[in-house]
Amino acid sequence: MSDPLSKTLSEKLTLTPNFEDADAFFAALTQAHTGLTRAESDALNARLIFVLANHIGGSAALNTAIATAKAAHATA
Amino acid sequence: MTKIFESPLYAYHRSPDQDAAVPVRHPVLIIGAGPVGLTTAIDLAQLGVPVVVLDDNDRVVTGSRAICFAKRPLEILDRLGCGQQMVDHGIGWSRGKVFSRDRAIYDFNLTDTPGHKRPAFINLQQYTFERLLVEKIRAMQAEGAPIEIRGCNKVEAIGQHYDHVTIEVDTPEGSYTLEADWLIACDGARSPTRRMLGIAFDGEVFEDNFLIADVVMQANFPTERWFWFDPPFNPGQSALLHKQPENVWRIDLQLGPDIDKEREKRPENVIPRLKAMLGEHVEFKLEWVSIYSFQCCRMERFVHGRTIFAGDAAHQVSPFGARGANSGLQDADNLSWKLHLILTGKAPNSLMESYHTERAEAADENILNSTRATEFITPKSDMSRLLRDAVLDLAADQEFARPLVNSGRLSTPCTYRNSPLISADALAGPALTCPGSPCPDAPLSEGHLLDKLGNRFILLTIDAEAPDAFEECGVRAERLALSVRDDPSLTLKRQYLGDCPAGVYLIRPDQYIAARRDSYDDRHFRAALRRATGKE
Numbered sequence: 001m002s003d004p005l006s007k008t009l010s011e012k013l014t015l016t017p018n019f020e021d022a023d024a025f026f027a028a029l030t031q032a033h034t035g036l037t038r039a040e041s042d043a044l045n046a047r048l049i050f051v052l053a054n055h056i057g058g059s060a061a062l063n064t065a066i067a068t069a070k071a072a073h074a075t076a
Numbered sequence: 077m078t079k080i081f082e083s084p085l086y087a088y089h090r091s092p093d094q095d096a097a098v099p100v101r102h103p104v105l106i107i108g109a110g111p112v113g114l115t116t117a118i119d120l121a122q123l124g125v126p127v128v129v130l131d132d133n134d135r136v137v138t139g140s141r142a143i144c145f146a147k148r149p150l151e152i153l154d155r156l157g158c159g160q161q162m163v164d165h166g167i168g169w170s171r172g173k174v175f176s177r178d179r180a181i182y183d184f185n186l187t188d189t190p191g192h193k194r195p196a197f198i199n200l201q202q203y204t205f206e207r208l209l210v211e212k213i214r215a216m217q218a219e220g221a222p223i224e225i226r227g228c229n230k231v232e233a234i235g236q237h238y239d240h241v242t243i244e245v246d247t248p249e250g251s252y253t254l255e256a257d258w259l260i261a262c263d264g265a266r267s268p269t270r271r272m273l274g275i276a277f278d279g280e281v282f283e284d285n286f287l288i289a290d291v292v293m294q295a296n297f298p299t300e301r302w303f304w305f306d307p308p309f310n311p312g313q314s315a316l317l318h319k320q321p322e323n324v325w326r327i328d329l330q331l332g333p334d335i336d337k338e339r340e341k342r343p344e345n346v347i348p349r350l351k352a353m354l355g356e357h358v359e360f361k362l363e364w365v366s367i368y369s370f371q372c373c374r375m376e377r378f379v380h381g382r383t384i385f386a387g388d389a390a391h392q393v394s395p396f397g398a399r400g401a402n403s404g405l406q407d408a409d410n411l412s413w414k415l416h417l418i419l420t421g422k423a424p425n426s427l428m429e430s431y432h433t434e435r436a437e438a439a440d441e442n443i444l445n446s447t448r449a450t451e452f453i454t455p456k457s458d459m460s461r462l463l464r465d466a467v468l469d470l471a472a473d474q475e476f477a478r479p480l481v482n483s484g485r486l487s488t489p490c491t492y493r494n495s496p497l498i499s500a501d502a503l504a505g506p507a508l509t510c511p512g513s514p515c516p517d518a519p520l521s522e523g524h525l526l527d528k529l530g531n532r533f534i535l536l537t538i539d540a541e542a543p544d545a546f547e548e549c550g551v552r553a554e555r556l557a558l559s560v561r562d563d564p565s566l567t568l569k570r571q572y573l574g575d576c577p578a579g580v581y582l583i584r585p586d587q588y589i590a591a592r593r594d595s596y597d598d599r600h601f602r603a604a605l606r607r608a609t610g611k612e
Contacts (some may be wrong), residue, residue: 016355029494043465043466043469044461045461046462046463047466047470049463050466050467050470050477050480051467051470051474051476054476054477057417
């Protein structure tokens with residue numbers, strides 16, 4: 001993250017704590033899956049990704065989001 | 077209806093070349109009398125370059141191939157004097173519907189740009205398109221134009237030399253040898269020329285098979301492009317319905333990988349599939365059926381010595397987006413004026429390199445769009461399908477998701493961003509007309525802008541002073557002086573000036589913008605013309 005370009009890219013995506021109410025969001029997301037089959041849950045998650053991605057909109061921020069998610073998995 | 081496939085359109089005739097003591101040298105030989113070869117031939121002949129087209133057959137293609145012709149190719153055909161015939165024979169369309177499972181999820185409308193002479197698209201069978209081009213060639217021949225089609229002339233061998241090409245041609249009366257300063261291979265996706273020269277054609281092959289059927293029926297489906305994802309009549313797959321002239325309808329049904337092609341092609345298997353789609357009681361007649369799988373491939377280089385590849389021979393895409401014939405016609409448009417300048421000694425041979433640079437950029441854009449559409453239509457993994465279906469489910473209710481739905485991104489011309497022929501922008505004008513872009517049409521008080529450009533270099537001035545013409549290293553640019561006063565709809569101003577009070581554009585013979593500036597400057601535009609002809 002030292003070169004200026006990747007700094008600019010990541011700046012478009014908020015990666016510092018930003019939830020108004022993190023516990024409530026986690027609960028609401030979990031709750032939304034209650035009673036769904038695995039396939040229905042997968043589909044719900046997929047739709048949610050597109051809803052949130054459209055809200056972000058910018059390609060740089062979306063690419064950073066994908067890279068951030070992939071990186072977290074790799075180090076888990 | 078089937079007669080056109082059965083009668084020779086350019087029957088074999090013995091050519092005096094077959095009796096020549098030494099092989100006859102032609103400036104240009106074209107292999108393949110398909111849409112791209114015929115268009116290139118017409119373009120070259122109209123520029124005064126003698127041209128001979130060789131085809132291994134003597135008639136139009138069997139069955140149904142290209143059907144959608146986009147605005148830019150129609151504008152090219154206008155330049156060649158046969159756009160109106162195509163529009164008169166074709167049917168215009170701009171609307172479409174997308175279905176997912178059993179419901180219509182949205183409508184789209186590729187609204188025609190106001191003031192442009194030509195519609196977004198027409199549908200026209202490739203065999204009619206080819207017939208009209210051959211009729212154009214016959215009319216040109218009657219006026220003495222140097223253009224010839226030789227049917228049943230199959231090229232069997234090619235020899236490349238540093239300043240010409242030698243070919244061995246097989247005919248019903250034996251073989252003969254020809255030479256050409258330049259050879260243009262327009263012999264299709266399975267190009268025998270490419271194979272004979274041992275040149276690779278690499279890319280991505282898609283495993284899904286598609287049943288393509290043209291049916292004749294009296295049906296009152298509207299003139300729209302209808303696309304289905306996972307319809308009840310073809311579960312788990314896709315379908316496309318498109319209207320052509322003379323009550324012919326194009327149907328594409330995805331069949332998936334690993335099928336028995338011969339079995340699926342039999343009428344007893346095709347007809348039930350079509351009935352499931354069209355309804356039990358719809359009367360129809362099968363005109364043509366085939367099973368295709370698709371690939372997105374291109375040659376690494378489109379120019380090999382004195383052999384130039386154009387159309388599907390050089391690059392191939394899936395049909396979603398109508399980017400095959402449409403891009404091939406733009407290859408012809410790009411190639412002809414360059415070859416004309418080279419053959420008349422007004423440009424160096426190296427100008428041909430820019431044909432490769434520009435059209436390879438276009439091919440990459442087409443392949444990118446076509447590959448993305450194919451992957452959306454035929455997801456390759458469970459997760460791709462899950463994400464694709466999520467988009468479709470959202471798209472029905474939510475407008476925001478509709479741009480993600482990809483049933484084919486329909487053909488638009490490429491803006492050349494990597495071309496060595498294009499000069500830096502010197503006008504704070506609209507992005508639409510930045511150098512490297514094709515000229516957008518505009519209605520004028522009298523006629524349309526593109527009809528005034530023709531097939532030469534034009535210095536377009538809009539409320540700016542300039543000489544009536546200038547010549548640089550043998551190439552002439554003629555002024556076309558316009559004013560926003562000639563532009564009642566303000567289309568010219570909107571597209572070419574934006575907030576600028578005046579503008580000067582150098583426009584190439586293929587109606588691409590080579591340079592622009594806020595006023596005429598002799599040194600600037602002379603340098604731009606040298607650059608546009610490969611001399612800078």
